[in-house]
Amino acid sequence: MAKANGPKASPLIDMTPMVDLAFLLVTFFMLSANFRSDEPVQVDTPSSIADSEIPKNIVLITVDKDGRVYYGFTGGEEARKNLLIKMADKYKVKFNQKQLKEFSLMSSFGCSIQQLPQYLDLESEKRKELNGSIPMDSTNNQLKDWIYFGNIEGLASGKIKFEEAANRNPDTEMNEYKPKFILRVDRKALYIHAKNVIETFRDLDLNNLNFVTSLEAGS
Numbered sequence: 001m002a003k004a005n006g007p008k009a010s011p012l013i014d015m016t017p018m019v020d021l022a023f024l025l026v027t028f029f030m031l032s033a034n035f036r037s038d039e040p041v042q043v044d045t046p047s048s049i050a051d052s053e054i055p056k057n058i059v060l061i062t063v064d065k066d067g068r069v070y071y072g073f074t075g076g077e078e079a080r081k082n083l084l085i086k087m088a089d090k091y092k093v094k095f096n097q098k099q100l101k102e103f104s105l106m107s108s109f110g111c112s113i114q115q116l117p118q119y120l121d122l123e124s125e126k127r128k129e130l131n132g133s134i135p136m137d138s139t140n141n142q143l144k145d146w147i148y149f150g151n152i153e154g155l156a157s158g159k160i161k162f163e164e165a166a167n168r169n170p171d172t173e174m175n176e177y178k179p180k181f182i183l184r185v186d187r188k189a190l191y192i193h194a195k196n197v198i199e200t201f202r203d204l205d206l207n208n209l210n211f212v213t214s215l216e217a218g219s
Helices: 016-030 077-091 097-105 115-121 124-128 142-168 191-203
Strands: 058-063 069-073 178-185 207-210
Touching: 058 142, 058 191, 069 077, 069 142, 077 097, 077 142, 097 115, 142 191, 178 191
Parallel strands: 058 178, 178 207
Antiparallel strands: 058 069
């Protein structure tokens, strides 16, 4: 006797929970993420075959093709805020809470400490129109102070992060969390501009200076 073949129903998968989860994750990251401001200048660095990764806790000095100097510090929001407070105290410049917050989120900048309050009040695109530079001449070497206080705050924030990591992994090395000093120079910049920055580091007895280059294939 022949079997009766009934209609075959296609299996249905309810995707509603997965879609809901995806939207929840997107919403979470949108609300919790802190967006870093744009770089104030783009530089074309020389090439090399070195492939070392840039560490997270760094003091970054950038020199563009016209010799303008920019300063950046990635030690964390609280460390950057404390850095600005120390600089403001030395140079007797006042910053409000909004400006302190903005500085704590900023990647790098190029202007004097006296111009910085006005700089922080500008929108990101307007900042790029300013052709400023960190002063670093013999009578007003503000770059030296930024590097000095950045090192202090980098060591402090690095110590906290090291202790947190060491609690999870006793083999963690403290050296990984110390601030690193990096110089990024446009390939078209005059050597004298890079030399002046290097001399500033030497005056502070900070000789572990690294250079950023673009990666090229080795032979």
